[in-house]
Amino acid sequence: MPSLNLLIQSAVSGILLGGLYGLIGLGLGLSWGFLGQINLAHFAFVFLSAYLCFEITNKTGLDPLVCFLILPPIFFLVGVGLHWLTRRFSISPLNSLLLTFGLTVIVEAVIQLIWTADFQKLQTVYGDKKVAIGGIYFPFVESLGFVIAFIVAWLIHIVMRHTDLGKAVRAIAQDPQMAAAYGIPQKKISLGMAGLCTALAGISGICIALIYSLNPSQMYSWIGVIFAVVMLGGLGNPFGPLIAGIVIGLSEAVAMVFVNPSWAPIVSFSLLIGLLLFRPGKL
């Protein structure tokens, strides 16, 4: 039997990773749920942001946490621009999948051109920081990612549920024509929403840079689990991906304690298949 300490430490590791899953899934889920856009380029923007954070920190000597102020606004504008283009050329949701996949490949190539295909690692003072409570360790950067994921999900939830802007966004998602008939500026709001989703990719990227080694092709290894998170959490629900991320991260980590780690991914996809079987109408 594994020790209690091992079990709790693994659970902490899984919950913190789940927070990151949730943060990445949040932008993708909102884009899918409210804009009807399956934005595969979300993963490319996450990694582009990670590399920019790496570059800014290394070149300027700035604290990497400053990137939380610099990069999200830039990615907001990128998201607005991309959404303007897809609207301008009336690209259907299915074609948006192809378009954003193509964009992902291009961004990967650009990253590789600038930072090479070799692995890069952002060395920061935060990498070593951790808090120990009763023999259980809470690494600083993973914990920071979790807290950011929670705050972001909570803020979006507040805006969506308790402001006129949130109501307008939900109205557009439900019936764009009717919303427009009631004078809701559908175009402006959807542009803003696209910007927000891409800004979330920017925030996620900074967390990735703080936690992981970077390699351009790694973006693809996140796609499967994040899609599982988004589908489990529900489209367009701010807390859904976070909770789903925690469930998947926790179940994978606890499974790893009892069985070989290579079996862990089966957990997330089993959960997804179970959901598709028992809650097909809820997705």
Next chain:
Amino acid sequence: MSKLKEFFFTSFISMVIFGFSAWMVQAQPKPPIKIGSTLALTGPLSATGIVHKIVGEIAIEEINRKGGLLGRKIEWVLKDDQSKADVARTLYEQLITSDKVDLLMGPYATGAILSAMGVAQRYDKILIHHTFGIPNQAKYDKQFSTWSLGPHPDKTVPVTVFDALATVQNPPKTIAIVTSKFPSIYFMSVGAREVAKAKNLKEVLYLEWDFGNKDFGTIAARVKDAKPDMVWIGDIGTEGIQLLEAMRKIDYSPRIHTHIYPTPGLMAQSPEADGAIAISLFQEHPPFTANFGAADFVRIYHEKAQAAGLPYPLVDVQAATSYSAWQVLEAAVKATKSFDDATLAKWLKTNKVDTVSGKLRWDGEFNYGDDLMKIAQVQNRRWVMVYPKNLAAPGVKLQVK
């Protein structure tokens, strides 16, 4: 003009024209020799794929500078297999049938090489390759590897590792074996389990993870919980570094940790990786820098790798075996004065070739020769050879906590 004079004059002019034509033909540059290969220029193996690309360019530049192969300049037809074995198979087929290359050079790494080997066999082409990790899968008689780890590395490589560790003051008595399921890595780790048992090392933990795993926190916690004297980390790319980082975050640092094929630069530069042990054929210090062509290669590689922005611009096992493959091809063509696949293969089966990795041969089982793998260690942010002692870097020895 008399008939005789006319005859001599015509003959003279004809000879001049003939001689000039012959000289012109002689002076015409010979067509290039086309060598085809793929490399993992994108995808998860691209970090090492780029090393093989740089090395290939250096080798071709050097051979062409010396006049090419049998007077013909090399034209390298290089394609990106995206780190996918199935793509490599298609591209090698294309190289032979569509690009009409004269010779083949192997891709990186084991999976792609196995694919290329099947295509080479179908067209009866010689395949010289650099990084094939499972010799017993190399069934084709015209394949030649410069990854010289002998026909049974799953046995011989762990023996070298454990023998090296037996020389330290307080040798390990317990072992945790944690490994990626990446084919050649897994093969080696499974072999390590058997060798460890034979060497009376008690296995306290055995774990496997899928290539691309992201959560190393739980694996780190399980290793810490098992309290092994040493950890055998069957890793490729950054997996080993991610595991060491996860260990550091729970305040654990293994006393001894060995790695299979880590990304050399990142491993050398990571503070938590100091003392990491890995297998290697070449490091940039004597006596290896005295190997055939090594000094020049090291110098040029530094320039090219720095220009390409590689974070670790030093020659290590990947770069050395890659360059060796081109040296082997050059040596075989020069010795046989031929580009014929069968002739080249026959010569390589019966001859040794001097390379930057040492003297290589292919007359053993699966066309493999000696296990030339040695033990290297990260010391002061740089890889140095530490075992066997006679090949260790000057003044350096294997260090464990």
